[in-house]
Every structure is written in C-alpha cells, then in structure tokens.
Amino acid sequence: MSVVIPYQVEPHPVTGVTSGKLGIWLFLASEVMLFGALFSSYVLLRVGAAVENWPTGVEAGLNVPIGTANTLVLITSSITMVMAWASLKMDNLAAFRRYFGTTIALGLVFLVVKAFEYSDKFGHHIFPATGWPEAGDPSVFYGLYFTLTGLHALHVILGILVNLWLLFFGVALWKTDKERLTGRIEIAGLYWHFVDLVWIFLFPTLYLL
Amino acid sequence: MSESDVEHVRQHIKVYVTVFVALAVLTVVTVGISYLHLPTGFAITLAMVVATVKAGLVAGYFMHLISEEKVILWVLLLCAAFLFVLFILPLGTQIGNGPLWPL
Numbered sequence: 116m117s118v119v120i121p122y123q124v125e126p127h128p129v130t131g132v133t134s135g136k137l138g139i140w141l142f143l144a145s146e147v148m149l150f151g152a153l154f155s156s157y158v159l160l161r162v163g164a165a166v167e168n169w170p171t172g173v174e175a176g177l178n179v180p181i182g183t184a185n186t187l188v189l190i191t192s193s194i195t196m197v198m199a200w201a202s203l204k205m206d207n208l209a210a211f212r213r214y215f216g217t218t219i220a221l222g223l224v225f226l227v228v229k230a231f232e233y234s235d236k237f238g239h240h241i242f243p244a245t246g247w248p249e250a251g252d253p254s255v256f257y258g259l260y261f262t263l264t265g266l267h268a269l270h271v272i273l274g275i276l277v278n279l280w281l282l283f284f285g286v287a288l289w290k291t292d293k294e295r296l297t298g299r300i301e302i303a304g305l306y307w308h309f310v311d312l313v314w315i316f317l318f319p320t321l322y323l324l
Numbered sequence: 325m326s327e328s329d330v331e332h333v334r335q336h337i338k339v340y341v342t343v344f345v346a347l348a349v350l351t352v353v354t355v356g357i358s359y360l361h362l363p364t365g366f367a368i369t370l371a372m373v374v375a376t377v378k379a380g381l382v383a384g385y386f387m388h389l390i391s392e393e394k395v396i397l398w399v400l401l402l403c404a405a406f407l408f409v410l411f412i413l414p415l416g417t418q419i420g421n422g423p424l425w426p427l
Contacts, residue, residue: 131393140396144403151407159414166364183355187348194344197386201340204333308386315378318351319371323358 124294139302143309146270150313153266157259157320170256172322176239177260178232182322185228186314192221193311196304203297208289215282215300218307222275229268233261260321267317270310277303343385350378 121127122134130137161169173179199214236242236257243261281303288296354374362370384390389397 126393130395132395137395137399140399144399147403147407148410151410155410155414158411162414179355179358183351186351190344190347190351193347193382193386194340197340198337201333201337205330305387308382311386312379312382315382316372316375319354319358319375323354324364324368324371 124292124298133298135298135302136305139305143305146309146313150263150266153259153263154316154320157263160255160259171324175256175260176236176241177322178235179322181228181232182318185225186318188221188225188228189311189314192218192225193308195221196307200297200300200304203289203293203300206293208286211300212282212286215278219275219278219282222271222278222307226268226271226275229264263317263321267310267313270313274303274307274310278307339385343381346381347378350374350381 120134124133126132127134127137172182195214195217199211199218202208202210202214241257243258245257246255281299285299286296288299354371357370357374358367360367389400
C-alpha cells in the first residue's frame with residue numbers, strides 16, 4: 116500500500132498553503148535562527164573588542180571588488196531561479212532548463228570565487244584561528260569570517276546538489292504531474308533566495324564594515 | 325494554463341526584472357558608501373538599512389511574501405520576535421565595556 120503525502124498540490128484547507136511550502140518556511144525560520152545566532156555572536160564580539168583591535172574587511176585583506184562581483188553573481192542566480200519557476204508556470208520546459216541550469220552554473224561560479232578567496236588567505240597563512248596581527252589582543256575576525264562564509268558556502272553547495280537532482284532527475288515529473296514539479300521548483304527557489312538573502316547581510320558585515 | 329494566467333506571470337516577470345535591477349544598484353550603492361569612510365556607527369547603520377531593503381525586496385518579490393498566506397507571515401513574525409531577543413542578548417553583556425554609541 117502506498118502512502119500519498121496530502122496537500123502536495125492542493126493547498127491545505129486550514130493553512131491555505133501546500134505541505135511543502137509550510138515545511139520549507141518552517142525550515143527557513145530555523146535557518147534564520149542559526150545564522151541569527153552567528154550574527155548575534157559577531158555583534159557581541161565586535162562590541163566587546165576595542166575599535167583599534169577590529170580590522171575592516173579591507174584591512175583584513177578581503178577583496179571588495181571580488182566580493183561585490185560575487186554578490187552580483189548570487190543576485191543574478193536569484194532572478195534566473197525565479198525565471199525558471201515562471202517558465203514552468205508558462206508551460207515552457209525548455210526555458211526552465213535554461214534558467215535553472217544557469218542558476219546552478221552561477222552557484223558554482225560563486226563557490227569557485229569563494230575557493231580562490233579562501234586559498235589566497237591560506238596562502239598568506241591566514242586560518243580560522245588566526246588572530247589579527249595588528250591588534251593588541253587577538254581578534255576573532257578571521258574565525259567569524261571563515262565560520263560565517265563557510266556555513267553559507269555549505270548552504271550554496273546543498274542548494275546546488277538539490278537543484279542538480281531536480282534538473283536531471285526530478286524533472287521527469289513534468290510528464291506526469293506538472294503542477295507538482297512547479298511546486299517543487301518554487302520550494303527549491305525559496306531555499307535558494309534565502310541563501311542569497313543571507314549573503315546580502317554577510318557581504319557588507321564582513322567586507323565593508 | 326489559461327491565457328490570462330500566462331499574462332499574469334508575464335506581469336510578474338516585469339516586476340522580477342525591476343527588483344533585480346534595484347538589487348544590483350543597491351549593491352553598488354552599499355560598496356560606494358563604504359568608500360566614503362563615514363564614522364563607524366553611521367556606516368554600520370547605513371549598510372544595514374540598505375541590506376534590509378535588499379533583503380525585503382528578495383523576500384517580498386522573489387519569495388512572494390508580499391502575496392503569501394497569513395500562516396507563513398505568522399511563522400516569520402514569531403521567528404522575527406525570537407531573532408530580536410537574540411540580538412538583544414549581546415547588548416546586555418555590553419555593560420562595563422564602554423559605550424557602543426557613538427563609536
């Protein structure tokens with residue numbers, strides 16, 4: 116006997132949304148708390164440190180033009196993601212594949228740039244536990260930098276893996292249940308936009324301030 | 325899907341493109357502001373205001389929160405309340421470390 120998960124396509128009569136959509140938003144709310152805890156730690160540590168002991172992103176050797184370019188890459192991947200979903204809504208599978216494939220490619224570009232940034236830091240013997248050499252007392256700037264960007268990069272990797280599965284395997288659902296696939300892409304999109312949203316706060320916090 | 329539905333989605337696409345352009349412009353604005361070397365406190369406030377506007381655009385339009393069901397908004401409101409508490413916590417520890425404001 117097969118069990119069918121209810122309200123995958125039809126909205127639940129009480130909540131007005133599908134099970135999947137409610138689920139992803141609850142998950143994203145927990146993600147807000149996860150990243151929120153780290154941001155809160157950042158505030159605590161920065162406020163606790165003397166001003167002269169806290170490097171700006173530039174002083175810490177972060178490359179603002181590269182960070183800006185990577186921000187634009189992620190923002191672009193958000194619009195291609197929403198266009199992928201809109202393409203399915205308009206019954207255009209070929210356009211969906213193009214936009215969705217571009218979203219995945221842009222996610223990979225983001226990761227490659229991030230990998231270059233990391234390897235540059237490692238090349239300069241800067242690691243998560245490296246203190247700020249100019250400071251009178253050790254700063255945790257790099258610890259925060261690697262933790263926050265590392266956790267974010269893990270989210271990008273997870274998003275890419277899920278999207279790759281949807282592009283090559285999940286898409287088969289289009290033949291039998293178009294609405295269900297469209298719903299799944301919307302949910303994958305909500306996760307992807309959230310990853311973009313986190314970066315929108317990470318970029319100025321770490322690179323610019 | 326009916327013709328009117330397709331037209332509806334087309335209208336949405338115009339909004340998505342506008343939001344995308346706004347996000348790109350605001351990214352450049354954020355970086356531009358950082359080159360002005362404003363006082364730290366003011367710079368942090370300004371950068372967070374711009375970031376919040378950008379996040380609002382992503383959540384409101386790309387994530388469709390602007391037309392989302394109430395149950396989702398309630399979940400997020402509850403989340404925002406807890407997040408607020410999370411950000412109040414560090415302020416409590418600040419006593420004795422000198423003033424946060426002005427820097």
